[in-house]
Amino acid sequence: MKAFIFPGQGAQFSGMGKDLYEKSAQAKDLFEKANDILGFSITDVMFAGTAEDLKQTKVTQPAVFLHSVILSKVMGDSFDPDMVAGHSLGEISALVANGVLEFEDGLKLVSKRATAMQKACELEESTMAAVLGLEDHLVESICAQTKGIVVAANYNCPGQLVISGDQLAVEKACEELKELGARRAMILPVGGAFHSPLMEPAREELAAAIKETEFKNPKCPIYQNVSTFAVTDPAAIKENLMFQLTAPVKWTQSVQNMIKDGATEFVEIGPGKVLQGLVKKIDRTAQVSSAEI
Template sequence: MKAYIFPGQGAQFTGMGLDLYENSNIAQELFEDANGILGFHITDIMFEGSAEDLKQTKVTQPAIFLHSVILSKVLGDAFQPEMVAGHSLGELSALVANGVLTFEDGLQLVSKRALAMQKACEIQQSTMAAVLGLDDAVVEKVCEETPGVVVAANYNCPGQIVISGEIDAINKACETLKEAGAKRALVLPVGGAFHSPLMEPAREELAAAIENTAFNTPTCPIYQNVTTTAVINPDEIKKNLISQLTAPVKWTQSVQQMIADGASHFTEVGPGKVLQGLLRKIDRSVAAESAIFEKE
C-alpha cells in the first residue's frame, strides 16, 4: 500500500516552493490565493527571504504547509494515497491531501495554530530538548520524577525522543538523562514547549477554530499523532486534532502501525527528507522517497 507522509516545523529552507511556482499554473494560483488568505505575501519570504525570515512563527508553519499541499496538488493523478500521516503541523497538510479539509480552511487553521502557539509561548518561557540513545520508558520515568512541567513530546524514532516543558525542568531532566546513559540530551533552539500541557491556551484557541470548520469524510485513512491508528470518522479526526497541541507526537508508533496495516512504500511530500531519515531508523525494510514534481 502507498503511504504519503507530510513533514512538520523545521523542514523549511530558503527558496522553498519557487520551482513549483515557476513551473506550474496550478501552483501559481494556489500560492497567490495563499497570499490573499494570509493577508501578506508569504511567497516573497518563501522564495527570497533569509533563514531568519522563515523562522518567524507566522511564516514557518504556513510555508511548510503550502509547500507540502501544493506539491500534492501538482502531482495530479500520480498522487494516489491509500493512507496518510503528518508529523505535528504536517497532520494538517495530510488532512488537506486526503480531502478532509479544503485548501483555504487548512491554511486558515495553520495560520491560527501558529499564532496561538506563539501567544502560548509568550505566556510562559519554556523549551524542548532532544534525547538520543535511551529507551522510551527511561525518558518517560525521568520526566515523571523531575519537578515541574516536563513531558515526552515527540517519539520520532527508536532512541530519539524530544522532551518539552519549563526551562528549569528541562535542564534538570537533561542532567538526569545524561546520568542515565543518554548519548545526548540537548536543549533545542525553539520558542516554547510544544506538545506539552503548557500549550493549553493554544489548544483552547485552536479548538474554537476547528469546531467552526467543516471536516469532510477522507478519501483514505489518516494515522493521527494522538492515536497512531487509522481514522476515517470526521468527528474523531477533529477531536484528535484539537488534542494534538498538548499531547505527544507518536510518530514511531504511527509509522509502525501503518506498516502493520500494509504500508510498503512511503512518499514524503514537502520540504526536506527528515521523515525519510526517521523512517529508516524505524524500519529499514520499507521503501521511501521524496515526491517529485514533473514540470508541465
C-alpha cells in the same frame, strides 16, 4: 501499499516552493490565493527570504504547509496514497491533501495555530530538548519524577525522543538523562514547549477554530499523532486534531501501525527528507522517497 507523509516545522528552507510556482499555473494560483488569505506575501519570504525570515512563527508553519499541500495538488494522479500521516503541523497538510479539509480552511487553521502557539510561548519560559540513545520508558520515568512540567513530546524513532516543558524542568531532566546514559540530551532552538501542557491556551484557541470548520470524509485512512491508528470518521479526526497541541506526537507508533497495516513505501511530500530518515530508523526494510512533479 503506499503511505504519503507530510513534514512539520523545521523542514523549511530559503527558496522553498519557487520551482512549483514557476512550473505550474495551478501552483501559482494557489500561492497567490495564500498571499490573499494570509494578508501578506508569504511567497516573497519563501522564495527569497533568509533562514531567519523563515523562522518567524507566522511564516514557518504556513510555508511548510503550502509547500506540502501545493505539491500534492500539482502531482495529479500520481498522488495516490493508501494511507497518510503528518508530523505535528504536517497532520493539517495531510488532511487537506486527503480531502478532509478545503485548502482555504486548512491554511486558516495553520495560521491560527502558529499565532496561538506563539502567544502560549510568551506566557512562560519554556523549551524542548532532544534525547538520543535511551529507551522511551526511561525518558518517561525521568520526566515523571522531575519537579516542574516536563513531558515526552515527540516519539520520532526508537532511541530519539524530544521532551518539552518549563525551562528549569527540561534542563534538570537533561542532566538526569545524561547521567542515566543518554548519548545526547540537548536543548533545541525552539520558541517554547510544544506538545506539552504549557500549550493548553493555544489548544483551546485552535480547538474553537477547528469546531467551526467543516471536516469531510477522507480519501483514505489517516494515522493521527494523538491516536496512531487508522482513522476515517471525520468527527473522530476533528476530535484528535483538537488535542494535538498538548499531546505527544507519536510518530514511531504511527509508522509502526502503518507498516502493520500493509505500508511498504513511504513518500514524503514537502520540504526536506527528515521523515524519510525517521521511517528508515523505525523499519530498515521500508522504501522511502520524496514526492516529485
